[in-house]
Amino acid sequence: MSARTSPAEAFEKIPTVLFGHAPEAAAALAREVRDLILARRAAGRPTVLGLATGSTPVPFYRELIRLHKEEGLSFHDVITFNLDEYYGLERTHRESYFRFMQEQLFAHIDLQPDNIHLPDGTVPLDEVFAHCAAYEAAIEAAGGVDLQILGIGRTGHIGFNEPGSSRDSLTRLLPLDPLTRLDAAADFLGGENVPRFAITMGVGTILRARKLVMMAWGGNKAGIIAKAIEGPETEAVSASFLQSHPDARAFLDKGASSALTRIRLPWLVGRAEWTPAETRRAVLWLALKEKKPVLKLRDNEYNEHGMAELLTRYGNAYHLNIEVFNRQQQTITGWPGGKPNADDTSRPERAAPFPKTVLVLAPEPQDDVLGMGSTIERLVTQGHDVHICYMTGGDLRVTDAEAIRFARVLLETAEQDSDLWKEQISYARGILSEIETKGPFGDPPARLRHLKALIRRGEARDAAISLGVKPSQIRFLDLPFYTEGRYRQFRLSPQDATATGSVLATLRPHQIYITGASADPSSVQGMAFAAFRSAWDARAGHNWQEHCRIWLYRSHQSEYEPHEIQMAIPMSPDQLSQKLSAVQKFQSHTLPDLLDGERNRHTARTYDALGTAEYEAIEAFRRWKS
Numbered sequence: 001m002s003a004r005t006s007p008a009e010a011f012e013k014i015p016t017v018l019f020g021h022a023p024e025a026a027a028a029l030a031r032e033v034r035d036l037i038l039a040r041r042a043a044g045r046p047t048v049l050g051l052a053t054g055s056t057p058v059p060f061y062r063e064l065i066r067l068h069k070e071e072g073l074s075f076h077d078v079i080t081f082n083l084d085e086y087y088g089l090e091r092t093h094r095e096s097y098f099r100f101m102q103e104q105l106f107a108h109i110d111l112q113p114d115n116i117h118l119p120d121g122t123v124p125l126d127e128v129f130a131h132c133a134a135y136e137a138a139i140e141a142a143g144g145v146d147l148q149i150l151g152i153g154r155t156g157h158i159g160f161n162e163p164g165s166s167r168d169s170l171t172r173l174l175p176l177d178p179l180t181r182l183d184a185a186a187d188f189l190g191g192e193n194v195p196r197f198a199i200t201m202g203v204g205t206i207l208r209a210r211k212l213v214m215m216a217w218g219g220n221k222a223g224i225i226a227k228a229i230e231g232p233e234t235e236a237v238s239a240s241f242l243q244s245h246p247d248a249r250a251f252l253d254k255g256a257s258s259a260l261t262r263i264r265l266p267w268l269v270g271r272a273e274w275t276p277a278e279t280r281r282a283v284l285w286l287a288l289k290e291k292k293p294v295l296k297l298r299d300n301e302y303n304e305h306g307m308a309e310l311l312t313r314y315g316n317a318y319h320l321n322i323e324v325f326n327r328q329q330q331t332i333t334g335w336p337g338g339k340p341n342a343d344d345t346s347r348p349e350r351a352a353p354f355p356k357t358v359l360v361l362a363p364e365p366q367d368d369v370l371g372m373g374s375t376i377e378r379l380v381t382q383g384h385d386v387h388i389c390y391m392t393g394g395d396l397r398v399t400d401a402e403a404i405r406f407a408r409v410l411l412e413t414a415e416q417d418s419d420l421w422k423e424q425i426s427y428a429r430g431i432l433s434e435i436e437t438k439g440p441f442g443d444p445p446a447r448l449r450h451l452k453a454l455i456r457r458g459e460a461r462d463a464a465i466s467l468g469v470k471p472s473q474i475r476f477l478d479l480p481f482y483t484e485g486r487y488r489q490f491r492l493s494p495q496d497a498t499a500t501g502s503v504l505a506t507l508r509p510h511q512i513y514i515t516g517a518s519a520d521p522s523s524v525q526g527m528a529f530a531a532f533r534s535a536w537d538a539r540a541g542h543n544w545q546e547h548c549r550i551w552l553y554r555s556h557q558s559e560y561e562p563h564e565i566q567m568a569i570p571m572s573p574d575q576l577s578q579k580l581s582a583v584q585k586f587q588s589h590t591l592p593d594l595l596d597g598e599r600n601r602h603t604a605r606t607y608d609a610l611g612t613a614e615y616e617a618i619e620a621f622r623r624w625k626s
């Protein structure tokens, strides 16, 4: 847009505000909403808010509730319109957006029930059209939306306006994109349970709001956010239509902003500082862009891509190439715990002490094996003392069918001697009847969740043992945020950090491996990392911490670009097969796209393309500094 001048903004076609973390962004937005409500109230006018569901607005709603409870902000004259609702779900369904809004916001503030509006997912098909038209009319009658809150789906949708939605579309029934349904699969305990249709405000309806704020958190939104903000306005990414709205903004945390040009390619917007890290990023980016190994890059290619200043510092491409090539090559090591008695000045890990005490923290069972199965095997084989700690039980991923199978086996076994096994019989029957009573979508009672966690534990133990870890060195923490919560609605408590901290204090490890640092903060991985971070900070200054190195491994939500990798553990074809057979121990649930090792192969291909060694597959790690 012409009024904006800074080079970053030349790329960003939606004004974008960057925040360190989601809660800061949520607090800033909540303050804006408070000011809006107070200003309109002073003018004798109600405030009309457009609201979204999903995990993104949850910290914002928590902040509104806090403003209401602690600062007395009233919502008595606020009118709300939600973006969307799944079609076919009763309002009482645990995943209906109606229920979500009640639980996350409405039940905790003083909104008038008559002022709350959501599309109704239960209207018969032949009445949907009229219902949608009435929804549009109700927004109009309320005077239009003053401020619309938006999240963004990985398909680029706002509301449920999936790719193909036109700029002028209005409230309507539409089919959900397969990726959207996949993202909702965990909430619905399986992809097959996710509704196929939803009623959503249209893009045109949304754009009529006077002000809009689109929020996004975590690295898994980074790619689509960059397309929406910097790409062309297109029906393929409905959020891109915000570009032509006169008062739309994006509020992002670090993870969600990481693919924006100003962050990813800062030299293109004149912001490069040419630190060693930035230099490496730029050179590797250029090599991949030009499809050339690093050592073959030429002076003119640097000049043509805004890197003349960098070139000047090094004199010529030859010296620059060599330096970055060596640094990339030095990330590769077959010794994740350090190579004993070897010069370690340019190795990712220290040689001493040897052996090391290693703690692998897995937010959910399977994160460890997917992210670093081969590295775990290598650490054990090389003589380190490897402990794995599962921070949550992972039971929310286990289907009822699995629990039924286990309960039936127990029942049939116990019925062989029904006098001796009375309690077992009553337990198994109890589980089966709990499953029946709650139905496919009811909240699972604690006992059922516990059984599912045990199933997942068994799988985690099998997988870890197959990688050589001793059974006595496998721990299960069952952090309360998970045992007492559900997807998208987890809440950390001090006990989560305390429990994590006590494992750290007991083991005093030399190396910690964890994941989730830039994940969506509401995800299990994001929550678990936050618990770890506060446990780590609480012990700040302890002597053992100064000698402890923290490595981040990849979660299924996160990708590392080659310049971010500080340790690359290469795998032979046999080592990859061993890892994949450990992954397959998780029979109750596996993300299908992670079964074939493609991500590890892809990293190896990238290293190959850069001109470093060619391997079958690579596991990648970054160092974390608090």
Ligand code: F6R
Residues within 6 Å of the ligand: 051, 052, 053, 054, 055, 056, 057, 083, 084, 150, 151, 152, 153, 154, 157, 158, 159, 160, 488
């Ligand atoms: C929800 C909505 C959707 C979500 C989007 C992101 O009312 O309209 O557009 O905002 O799917 O979902 P989360 O926040 O769960 O990542």
